[in-house]
Amino acid sequence: MRRQRYLTGLLAAFILLGIWILLSRWISGGIIPSPLQVARSFDLKAFTPNFIVSLGRVVISLAVAILAAVPMGLFLGQNPAWDKWIAPMIFLTYPIPKIVFLPIFFILLGIGNVSKVALIALIVFYQILVTTRDGSRSVKKPFIDALVTLGGGPLDIYRHVIVPACLPAILTSLRISIGTSVAILFFVESFATRSGLGNLILDAWGMADYPMMFVGIIGMSVLGISLYEIVEILERKLCKWAQL
Amino acid sequence: MIQVKHLRFAYPGGVEVLIDVSFGVGKGESCAVIGPSGCGKTTLLYLIAGLLPLQEGNIRVNGAAITRGNIPMILQDYGLFPWKTVWENVAMGLILKHIPRREIEERITPILDELGLAPFVAFYPSQLSGGQRQRVAIARVLAMNPSLILMDEPFSSLDAMTREHLQRLLAQIWIRHQITFIIVTHSIEEATFLGKKIIVLSRRPARIQAIVDNPRAGDPAYRSSNAFFETSSRLRDTLFSISQDPTP
Numbered sequence: 269m270r271r272q273r274y275l276t277g278l279l280a281a282f283i284l285l286g287i288w289i290l291l292s293r294w295i296s297g298g299i300i301p302s303p304l305q306v307a308r309s310f311d312l313k314a315f316t317p318n319f320i321v322s323l324g325r326v327v328i329s330l331a332v333a334i335l336a337a338v339p340m341g342l343f344l345g346q347n348p349a350w351d352k353w354i355a356p357m358i359f360l361t362y363p364i365p366k367i368v369f370l371p372i373f374f375i376l377l378g379i380g381n382v383s384k385v386a387l388i389a390l391i392v393f394y395q396i397l398v399t400t401r402d403g404s405r406s407v408k409k410p411f412i413d414a415l416v417t418l419g420g421g422p423l424d425i426y427r428h429v430i431v432p433a434c435l436p437a438i439l440t441s442l443r444i445s446i447g448t449s450v451a452i453l454f455f456v457e458s459f460a461t462r463s464g465l466g467n468l469i470l471d472a473w474g475m476a477d478y479p480m481m482f483v484g485i486i487g488m489s490v491l492g493i494s495l496y497e498i499v500e501i502l503e504r505k506l507c508k509w510a511q512l
Numbered sequence: 513m514i515q516v517k518h519l520r521f522a523y524p525g526g527v528e529v530l531i532d533v534s535f536g537v538g539k540g541e542s543c544a545v546i547g548p549s550g551c552g553k554t555t556l557l558y559l560i561a562g563l564l565p566l567q568e569g570n571i572r573v574n575g576a577a578i579t580r581g582n583i584p585m586i587l588q589d590y591g592l593f594p595w596k597t598v599w600e601n602v603a604m605g606l607i608l609k610h611i612p613r614r615e616i617e618e619r620i621t622p623i624l625d626e627l628g629l630a631p632f633v634a635f636y637p638s639q640l641s642g643g644q645r646q647r648v649a650i651a652r653v654l655a656m657n658p659s660l661i662l663m664d665e666p667f668s669s670l671d672a673m674t675r676e677h678l679q680r681l682l683a684q685i686w687i688r689h690q691i692t693f694i695i696v697t698h699s700i701e702e703a704t705f706l707g708k709k710i711i712v713l714s715r716r717p718a719r720i721q722a723i724v725d726n727p728r729a730g731d732p733a734y735r736s737s738n739a740f741f742e743t744s745s746r747l748r749d750t751l752f753s754i755s756q757d758p759t760p
């Protein structure tokens with residue numbers, strides 16, 4: 269099963285590479301360089317620091333969002349009395365494209381990493397919060413009753429029932445959040461910074477160095493795919509029961 | 513062992529469920545509760561388990577007031593945790609008591625063997641048949657070494673053969689471990705086979721309609737005897753008369 273997954277993954281990578289080569293031949297002006305050109309302009313020394321900075325920003329943002337959203341979502345799902353007051357606030361602010369607050373974040377938190385991380389974390393926070401709350405809300409009462417008859421207290425209920433029951437939903441929302449956060453990363457890295465893959469891409473673009481631009485684009489893709497894979501592995505390890 | 517006195521219960525919103533329910537079950541005795549659908553059987557067990565607050569009347573187990581978390585119960589559905597393996601499910605009550613893993617192992621291994629679950633310890637509930645799942649549920653309450661067990665229609669979703677098999681198993685356990693059982697059931701045969709005392713509840717709001725003494729319960733030979741047939745028919749008549757009553 270897993271072997272097959274790797275095989276089909278490899279095959280897909282080859283097909284995409286083929287499409288890339290074809291496009292680089294067809295589209296003139298060197299806007300799409302060939303894989304070989306990109307490989308030649310890949311410079312590990314220049315690439316690595318940018319990659320690490322971007323990775324750090326995304327991972328910290330996700331960590332902050334998870335730490336805030338998961339406990340809150342688990343709690344709200346189990347406490348309708350609180351949720352009644354919080355839910356309308358979430359409902360009203362969820363659809364606002366929070367990315368428009370970027371200038372305000374820059375003004376309030378400075379133009380450094382803090383404002384970038386805060387913006388990514390805020391946007392992802394909503395996705396994780398809503399999914400976790402809905403997951404926690406739908407935990408069937410009898411599971412909790414069963415734990416109580418076995419002597420479980422309030423914390424045990426979270427540990428042995430609510431958290432494991434919600435984990436698949438939390439990981440799914442995390443997966444979606446990875447896509448979102450990498451996209452916002454590009455946006456926040458296009459302002460007021462000299463580091464990160466987003467900056468690398470825009471710099472290269474400015475200098476019409478398309479092979480270098482593609483190095484950045486591939487770097488962003490690798491970033492997203494690796495994080496995604498990590499969540500996949502976590503899901504296989506922690507939620508075996510949900511995949512039977 | 514357990515004394516239930518003048519129990520009265522209504523859900524918030526005013527649905528009266530139980531009216532003046534009183535009965536007692538002796539130590540090592542088994543008691544079957546039967547009654548029309550929706551009459552309040554689950555509610556009665558929830559009250560005994562301490563999962564619902566008492567409103568009127570009282571329940572004493574061995575002379576003491578009940579506390580939640582001390583009386584294990586096999587729930588009607590959703591009993592097992594799908595995210596835990598068979599071993600973890602069975603060990604759950606002991607894990608919650610922070611008993612060391614080695615001691616848990618020592619305590620539950622014989623139970624897993626007795627119930628034929630040893631080969632499945634690493635399985636998840638969704639990988640088991642319905643009968644195996646119910647055996648896990650039984651093992652989980654036995655692991656707590658309880659003196660009283662509550663069961664809410666534990667076998668209602670099983671096929672007839674598995675059901676009869678588990679009823680026998682339960683009767684053996686009950687005799688071997690000297691555990692007091694209260695088992696809620698829809699099935700007249702099940703009540704007759706498993707209940708030394710059979711409590712018949714009326715339609716909601718449930719009162720006690722009849723308490724039938726059934727001394728041969730649990731004896732495998734009883735099932736094919738005339739006495740079994742007679743007790744079953746009597747129960748059937750009583751239940752039938754309830755369902756014919758015009759609603760009060």
Ligand SMILES: Nc1ncnc2c1ncn2[C@@H]1O[C@H](COP(=O)(O)OP(=O)(O)OP(=O)(O)O)[C@@H](O)[C@H]1O
Nearest residue numbers: 523524527529548549550551552553554555556716
């Ligand atoms: N949480 C609740 N709030 C309000 N009413 C409830 C609640 N739970 C149960 N009831 C009502 O109380 C009555 C008794 O419910 P209960 O589950 O105890 O019946 P039961 O005898 O176990 O039924 P069944 O045979 O279907 O299992 C039902 O009519 C039900 O609608």
Ligand SMILES: [Mg+2]
Nearest residue numbers: 553554588664
């Ligand atoms: Mg019921």
